[in-house]
Amino acid sequence: MVVEMFGVNSKGDQYRRGLFLLVYGVLAWLIFRLVKVIIDRLIRSPLRSTPGPLPAKLTSQWLQFIDFAGNRTSTIHKLHQQYGPIVQIGPNEVSFASIDAIRDIYSGQNPFMKSAAYDNFGRKGAFQMRDKEEHRQRRKRINHVFSQSVLLEMEPLIKDEVENLLKVVDERCGEPYDVLHWFRMLALDVVGQLFLGKSFGALKDDRPPPYVHHLDNAYLVWAIQGVLPSVYRFMSVLPFRSIQDFLTAGDYVYDYGAAAFYDYLQSYGRTSTRRSLLTKLIAGDVDSKSAPLSDEEICVEISNLVFAASDTTGNTLTYLFFELARNPSWQEQLRKELRDTEPVDGGVPQYQQIKSLPVLNSVIWEALRVHPAAPASLPRVVPPRGGRVAGMDLPQDTVVSAQAYTVQRLLPTFPEPDRYNPSRWMTTDGGTDEMKELMLAFGKGTRNCLGQTMALMEMKLTTAALIKRFSVHLASLRTVDDMEMTDHFTLIPRGKKCLLVFERVEEKGV
């Protein structure tokens, strides 16, 4: 009877029916989950009326894939052009583009912490620390190393490396050469001199040191960890030596920093008078009434500083020279301004002589404006009691950010925003208050860049020394395509190279 009612007449049919019910059950559950997600994210979400594209409202994976392809910053920039100053970029994430938002998110008094994204940038030092008090304590113990007066003591070390770069350029005069590579090597050698106690020697070798290969891989691994964690977990269990070596690239970077530190201790001890920022870090700051960092803390900080300093400074110099190559009139103005400065010590001027020159400052700040080395969102989290940004109330745990690439192009503060035009800094005596507030190239507030003074010093010395001696032009129009922006938090030219040609000015009679 039962068999007739249900048409079940064999074990095989029973099995098929069970399977059928299971598949239907799973499908129904998936549809239920999907409908719930859609209702939660589109109808019940506190961000439901925030402008933004549909995929961003439904899933954070949408932006993650864009991010992985290196197009995060340009995509968010286009979204702001389409939707205005407030755009939802994830179910739980909002991007802002206004002065009010910068004040609300990044000012010293606000309670917003860095987001969990910073956990994917290697080991925890001042850059990665999210807890405000822990970070405040760390800055107190290392701020002294970055002061203007301490950096001035380091000027000869920076100049040594700039002189090495001058030799490299001199040898390659008249032929196209990849300045992205050489500016990165300059920045690496400078930070090595200052924080590891020895240069990488990268400017004295045609091939980059192995460190560079591992550092590039470490960036990739951290990007995979952050954007595609399941892919990272899958790769971690694969039994291939090459993949495991790739995944441990970050360890190489930290082991290198630690080895350099212990070598330094062995050679010079803890109380040496040797000119190096590592000496200052080891000694600590008596005025701050806080203890010096432990050896382990120093190893992490100096390793982090190498990568915080090298690509940022190297890329900014690359984009600056790319723009100077496209704008020869700015080279001439700069050369004219530098005419009276005395090059000493192998062709590099004294920092005191050049640090306040208006054309030099303007060409650098304009490069930082149009091509910020960290162009992307600097994400922060709304605290448990909720928060308000640019007049918008936001619930706990919403990730909020502004990106330098967009806010540094806002109208009417920056007319013709995509045009490289240093005049805007010259005619406003170094920038109006509004221009300065919108500049996010070095971050803002308590989490601003610790290395800003050092980076500016290095870039000014390099630019002055090179432009005084050489003129520069594009190798071909392909360089323009190569320099299109991609980014993985830091700016990376799409072609991964920048071919320029330098010529000695006296030979050209400039």
Ligand code: HEM
């Ligand atoms: C042109 C060169 C540079 C640019 C454009 C740049 C940009 C930035 C930006 C935008 C931030 C803020 C990141 C955030 O809020 O998430 C930052 C932080 C930082 N930068 Fe730089 N940077 C440069 C060079 C350097 C150098 C030379 C050093 C050190 C030698 C350095 C060390 C740091 C550190 C330690 C932080 C973390 C500060 C903190 O959170 O307390 N940077 N940088």
